[in-house]
Amino acid sequence: MTTPLAGYLLVAALLFAIGLAGALVRRNAILVLIGIELMLNAANLNLIAFWRFGPHPELLTGMMFAIFSIAVAAAEAAVGLGLVISIYRHTNSTDLDKMNRMKG
Amino acid sequence: MQESAAFTPQFAAASITGILWLIPAAPIVASGAIALLKQPRRKPAAALAIGALSISLLLSLIAFCHVVAGWARGAVVREFVNFTWFRFGSSNVDLGWVLDPLAAVMLVMVSFVGLLIFIYSVGYMAHDENFTRFFCFMSLFAGAMLGVVISNSLLLLFMCWEIVGLTSYLLIGFWYQKPSAAAAAKKAFVTTRVGDIFFLLGIVWLFSQTGTLLFYDYGVGSLEGLALVNLASQHAAFGLTAAGAIALLIFAGAVGKSGQLPLHVWLPDAMEGPTPVSALIHAATMVAAGVFLVARVYPLMSIGAAPHGATAALTVVTWVGASTAVFAALIAVAQNDIKRILAYSTISQLGYMMAGLGLGGVAVGIFHLITHAFFKALLFLGAGSVIHGCHDEQDIRRMGGLRADMPLTFLTYAIGMLALCGFPLVFSGFWSKDGILEAAKHWDISKGPFYLLVFGALLTAFYMTRQVCYVFFGHWRGHDAAHESPKVMTLPLIVLAFFAMALGFIGTPAWPWFHAFLENRAVAFDIHAFAEPGLGLLMLTSSVVVFIGLGLGWWLYGDQSPKAEAPDVLEKSAPWLWTPLRNRLYVDEFYDATVIAFYTWWARVADWLDAQVWGGIVALVAWLFSLWARFNRFLDVHWVDGGFDKTCEELSSGGGLLSRVEGGRVQNYLRILAAAIVVLAAILLWSSRP
Amino acid sequence: MSPIFYILAALTIGGGLAAVLLKNLVHAALATTVAFAGLALLYLELDAQFAGFAQILVYIGAVAILIVFAILLTRGSDVPKDGVFSRTWAVGLVIAAAVFAVLAWAVLESLRAVPQQAAVPAVTVDDIGNALVGRYVLPLEIVGLLLTAATIGAVIVAMHEKERPKS
Numbered sequence: 001m002t003t004p005l006a007g008y009l010l011v012a013a014l015l016f017a018i019g020l021a022g023a024l025v026r027r028n029a030i031l032v033l034i035g036i037e038l039m040l041n042a043a044n045l046n047l048i049a050f051w052r053f054g055p056h057p058e059l060l061t062g063m064m065f066a067i068f069s070i071a072v073a074a075a076e077a078a079v080g081l082g083l084v085i086s087i088y089r090h091t092n093s094t095d096l097d098k099m100n101r102m103k104g
Numbered sequence: 105m106q107e108s109a110a111f112t113p114q115f116a117a118a119s120i121t122g123i124l125w126l127i128p129a130a131p132i133v134a135s136g137a138i139a140l141l142k143q144p145r146r147k148p149a150a151a152l153a154i155g156a157l158s159i160s161l162l163l164s165l166i167a168f169c170h171v172v173a174g175w176a177r178g179a180v181v182r183e184f185v186n187f188t189w190f191r192f193g194s195s196n197v198d199l200g201w202v203l204d205p206l207a208a209v210m211l212v213m214v215s216f217v218g219l220l221i222f223i224y225s226v227g228y229m230a231h232d233e234n235f236t237r238f239f240c241f242m243s244l245f246a247g248a249m250l251g252v253v254i255s256n257s258l259l260l261l262f263m264c265w266e267i268v269g270l271t272s273y274l275l276i277g278f279w280y281q282k283p284s285a286a287a288a289a290k291k292a293f294v295t296t297r298v299g300d301i302f303f304l305l306g307i308v309w310l311f312s313q314t315g316t317l318l319f320y321d322y323g324v325g326s327l328e329g330l331a332l333v334n335l336a337s338q339h340a341a342f343g344l345t346a347a348g349a350i351a352l353l354i355f356a357g358a359v360g361k362s363g364q365l366p367l368h369v370w371l372p373d374a375m376e377g378p379t380p381v382s383a384l385i386h387a388a389t390m391v392a393a394g395v396f397l398v399a400r401v402y403p404l405m406s407i408g409a410a411p412h413g414a415t416a417a418l419t420v421v422t423w424v425g426a427s428t429a430v431f432a433a434l435i436a437v438a439q440n441d442i443k444r445i446l447a448y449s450t451i452s453q454l455g456y457m458m459a460g461l462g463l464g465g466v467a468v469g470i471f472h473l474i475t476h477a478f479f480k481a482l483l484f485l486g487a488g489s490v491i492h493g494c495h496d497e498q499d500i501r502r503m504g505g506l507r508a509d510m511p512l513t514f515l516t517y518a519i520g521m522l523a524l525c526g527f528p529l530v531f532s533g534f535w536s537k538d539g540i541l542e543a544a545k546h547w548d549i550s551k552g553p554f555y556l557l558v559f560g561a562l563l564t565a566f567y568m569t570r571q572v573c574y575v576f577f578g579h580w581r582g583h584d585a586a587h588e589s590p591k592v593m594t595l596p597l598i599v600l601a602f603f604a605m606a607l608g609f610i611g612t613p614a615w616p617w618f619h620a621f622l623e624n625r626a627v628a629f630d631i632h633a634f635a636e637p638g639l640g641l642l643m644l645t646s647s648v649v650v651f652i653g654l655g656l657g658w659w660l661y662g663d664q665s666p667k668a669e670a671p672d673v674l675e676k677s678a679p680w681l682w683t684p685l686r687n688r689l690y691v692d693e694f695y696d697a698t699v700i701a702f703y704t705w706w707a708r709v710a711d712w713l714d715a716q717v718w719g720g721i722v723a724l725v726a727w728l729f730s731l732w733a734r735f736n737r738f739l740d741v742h743w744v745d746g747g748f749d750k751t752c753e754e755l756s757s758g759g760g761l762l763s764r765v766e767g768g769r770v771q772n773y774l775r776i777l778a779a780a781i782v783v784l785a786a787i788l789l790w791s792s793r794p
Numbered sequence: 795m796s797p798i799f800y801i802l803a804a805l806t807i808g809g810g811l812a813a814v815l816l817k818n819l820v821h822a823a824l825a826t827t828v829a830f831a832g833l834a835l836l837y838l839e840l841d842a843q844f845a846g847f848a849q850i851l852v853y854i855g856a857v858a859i860l861i862v863f864a865i866l867l868t869r870g871s872d873v874p875k876d877g878v879f880s881r882t883w884a885v886g887l888v889i890a891a892a893v894f895a896v897l898a899w900a901v902l903e904s905l906r907a908v909p910q911q912a913a914v915p916a917v918t919v920d921d922i923g924n925a926l927v928g929r930y931v932l933p934l935e936i937v938g939l940l941l942t943a944a945t946i947g948a949v950i951v952a953m954h955e956k957e958r959p960k961s
Binding site: 003004005006007008009010011013014015016017018019020021022024025026027028030031033034035037038041044045048049051052057060063064066067068070071072073074075076077078079081082083084085086088089094096097 | 829845886890898901952
Binding site for chain 1: 766767768769770771774775778
């Protein structure tokens with residue numbers, strides 16, 4: 001915690017871990033997607049922090065990366081939630097424990 | 105003065121010796137040609153056989169004249185042609201042919217008598233359906249016999265000897281459907297084989313000692329100079345020299361072929377063959393081959409003997425011959441089959457020939473061989489004529505009175521019979537047999553053979569008279585009427601009868617042309633030769649003996665005509681004598697009990713060995729193999745297959761285990777991903793620490 | 795470290811935790827929104843104003859609503875009878891903890907060497923606009939394409955299936 005950068009990065013790491021835990025532990029498919037969104041946001045935070053405290057901030061590299069990440073995350077959320085809805089229509093459930101039709 | 109022909113191509117072409125090989129080749133080629141004909145083609149078969157033998161006769165006469173011409177000039181004629189058959193290692197095996205007086209007279213005799221018998225056979229075998237096969241075999245025989253006569257190599261002689269034996273077997277068993285004929289053929293072959301084994305041993309020994317099997321080969325042949333002296337100086341077993349031992353081994357082959365005492369048993373049984381076969385093979389020629397063999401290797405037999413003395417080999421030959429002569433004559437007295445009487449007579453006369461060779465040398469023995477060939481062939485052909493005329497009856501007790509029905513046959517048969525008995529002066533048998541008796545008288549070692557041979561002459565006259573009386577005198581005891589034979593059969597009889605009388609005159613003491621010819625001496629007609637001391641007494645003695653025999657026979661059997669089934673006169677009066685003689689002195693039974701019994705036992709042992717021991721070994725090997733196969737199968741099923749199956753099971757269950765990783769649950773996948781990232785990151789970070 | 799940072803960090807982390815732990819899905823979605831808001835404020839704190847406002851606009855304004863829509867469409871408001879956590883939740887927790895450990899260790903290990911500068915960059919929307927159509931024009935276009943494809947895809951995926959014609 002000696003530098004502000006370290007602080008932000010740790011926050012991002014913690015948020016990432018929380019998001020991952022949610023994605024791995026919760027049963028509902030939508031909550032898995034929420035967890036994924038949290039992970040993406042943690043990554044964005046990392047990017048902005050590095051842009052702010054890294055060399056050459058005038059190149060806007062980190063910011064651009066983060067903006068594009070936001071855009072892509074939005075698209076991915078849309079598609080993902082659409083998939084969940086579609087699966088719900090077929091199996092009438094969103095319980096991931098029950099979805100093992102890809103079992104080998 | 106030795107003059108032998110050098111083999112150059114020009115000389116050979118110009119001389120009969122070069123084409124001597126044609127003499128046996130012609131009948132053999134004819135035999136092959138006849139073999140290719142079908143059965144019904146009789147005329148071509150007979151024509152081929154008679155034609156080929158005529159060619160042989162012609163060439164033989166040319167050769168004979170050539171030799172006579174040479175002899176008349178005073179040369180020792182011995183022309184030969186040798187060639188190498190094959191080499192092995194450093195030694196050669198040579199073959200060749202030789203033309204000398206011995207070969208010349210034998211050639212003429214064999215081809216002439218053979219030709220007459222061939223002509224006779226055309227009539228005799230006319231009703232037989234296997235006419236062509238008969239002439240095929242007869243031709244082959246004639247060729248092989250001529251080959252024996254001209255052979256200069258002991259090996260070539262042996263090969264032709266064996267072919268002669270083969271054709272004898274084929275011809276004895278000509279009517280092979282008859283079991284007795286088949287058995288007789290087998291007996292002939294096996295018995296002569298016993299002699300031939302010893303013969304072969306002799307050949308091998310001779311080859312190993314001298315390195316050559318040629319008789320005459322410019323001085324290095326086995327019967328010439330150095331080889332002979334070497335053989336005579338080496339010592340073999342039982343006090344014999346190598347020469348003597350080899351000579352005795354070769355003589356053993358002659359014993360088998362010529363039916364001398366221990367191996368005579370096949371000759372009477374050989375009468376199962378057709379009568380021309382009996383005439384040619386078992387009277388005139390094949391059986392004479394044994395005598396010829398002894399004459400051919402006479403230098404081997406006689407080396408080391410003092411003049412008028414004898415070697416061990418010649419002594420054995422003499423005694424065997426003399427005892428055979430008497431033995432067979434005794435048996436002939438009590439036989440009832442016309443051909444069997446003649447068979448035993450042949451054995452007896454062969455004994456005379458052997459004794460003659462042993463006692464007096466080549467000329468004496470061979471002279472009797474030549475005369476015997478003619479009158480014995482005559483007798484056999486006459487017997488064939490009788491059998492033919494009596495509708496295939498062979499028992500003399502069922503014949504009789506044929507003097508009237510078959511006059512020509514009777515006349516010629518009588519001539520032959522008197523020649524065989526040795527009726528004095530006019531008939532050839534007298535002179536040839538007397539030659540032997542004279543040599544026997546002068547033999548230093550023992551007078552035994554002389555007495556035996558004289559006794560044999562008595563018996564000969566006796567049994568021949570008996571036979572003639574039974575057949576030609578008295579009344580007809582048969583069934584249908586008898587008839588004379590056709591001209592094609594009687595003509596050869598007449599020719600042979602002529603020679604049975606005429607041949608004697610070339611061997612009388614006054615003019616011993618034959619002996620001089622064979623011994624390469626000069627000869628002149630000298631009536632005073634009869635005045636030689638002892639000769640007159642001998643001639644008288646033998647004549648008296650013949651008359652006694654004839655008289656005894658006539659007295660007992662004369663013009664009587666016993667009933668067909670009545671016992672013989674002698675049988676009634678002296679059954680103790682008759683029965684053993686009738687049963688051939690039990691020789692066959694003796695062999696049956698000893699040799700045949702042993703052989704049968706041995707065959708059974710071999711069969712047992714084959715079935716149990718060798719068969720057992722084979723079965724054992726098979727069982728071991730099946731065991732091995734079963735073991736392999738066990739391995740295959742349990743280990744290989746089983747291992748494979750187990751592996752597959754494990755793979756499958758392992759796969760099953762692994763497939764649990766794919767639970768189908770997304771969260772699990774994600775967990776694994778995250779864990780893997782953690783591990784990778786940790787590794788990366790750890791490795792990049794400063 | 796300023797106290798603002800700590801408050802904002804606590805807000806964000808709290809929102810995240812709540813989002814993950816709450817049983818009620820709608821509450822979880824709202825907690826997520828709080829987390830998003832916290833993050834937007836953190837961006838502002840980091841002088842990335844454009845990013846912060848973009849975060850508010852996109853995440854809170856679109857993504858969160860989307861999530862609520864999805865919850866409603868899948869009857870997620872009912873609490874499932876088996877519990878909200880997976881049967882093997884401990885494994886997941888352990889893995890997440892391991893991830894955090896690795897990341898934290900990476901951060902702490904490596905930051906000793908990184909120089910820090912506290913200069914505030916002067917960033918205007920003008921600069922961002924120029925950058926977007928200048929240096930980053932290709933990613934811009936591609937993102938446009940991606941968004942189009944994603945929209946079409948989402949619609950197709952979530953569409954009601956037509957009745958199959960009886961044949």
